[in-house]
Amino acid sequence: MTISMYQASVPVFLRALNNLGNVLAAGAAHAEARKIDPLVLLGSRLYPDMFPFSRQVQIACDMVKGGAARLAAIDPPPKADTEKTFAELIERIEWTSAFLRGFEAAQIDGSEDRPIVMKTPFGELNFTGQSYLTGFVLPNLYFHSATAYNILRHSGVELSKSHFIGKP
Template identity: 50%
Template sequence: MYQASIPLLTHSLNNLLGILSKAESFAEQKKIASETLVNSRLAIDMLPLIKQVQIACDTAKGCGARLTGIDNPRFEDDEKTLSELKGRVEKTLTFLQKLEEQQFAGSEERAIQLNFPSITLNFNGRDYLTQFVLPNFYFHVTTAYAILRHVGVELGKLDYLGRVGA
């Protein structure tokens, strides 16, 4: 469970850091306020960049916490700039990097319940990871990438994929 979660999440979060760094450079070059970019969205009924990054981070740290049975650290949703969003990603990475593989032993059968305002979802650890965490995490990272690409940040597929292969 560790190998199917933490290395994947940390890889993509590191790529997200690079994407946000490119967005910072773009904002500086084009003299665009960072706040403008973090509030950009693909469609009027979609969440802005700031929420996409926050949810990706929350999904990743929630995965690590729930699968290991430890407290899920709470991050305030108070970021307003690209630099602050990068800080949130870095905090998430720091949390995930402290988790050890042996903490995940037996987590595939751990009971996990997610409570949302309109629904409660119940999973075992394996289904939580494969049916909720990974699809949700990648949706929000992809959407963050797409928002920044849409506003003109020069990003390519390798920015999203990061270092691949040997």
């Protein structure tokens, strides 16, 4: 049995975003219960040269938004990085999830060998659809989602592995 590009992308992206949203909700509840300024958590980072929590969430959303769009051979819609609260970051996750739910399997299936070229500040990156999904989008999604989780966990938010992985 094989797995399609759609099955390996959009449902996986949606699950990760849902779980990330649950992590954010736990962070917001923690800040409120402990009377912590939410901006402290949103600006927290694991090390000074790393992005803060809020940017980790934005990048995770951008990865899957761009990932699905490029696999479907469309341009990803722009989304400004203006979120300053937990509620705004949760809204961004919801916006991204709605965008992903708009894809049909037929738009993404068959994209395994589709050339994908990304222009970055570090140069041009060339992929096939499959290498883009498995070697770029998914690792970045999980890296930034795990980093967001770890920032909140390090800050004392009571999170468990099930917050990150979700329930089956």
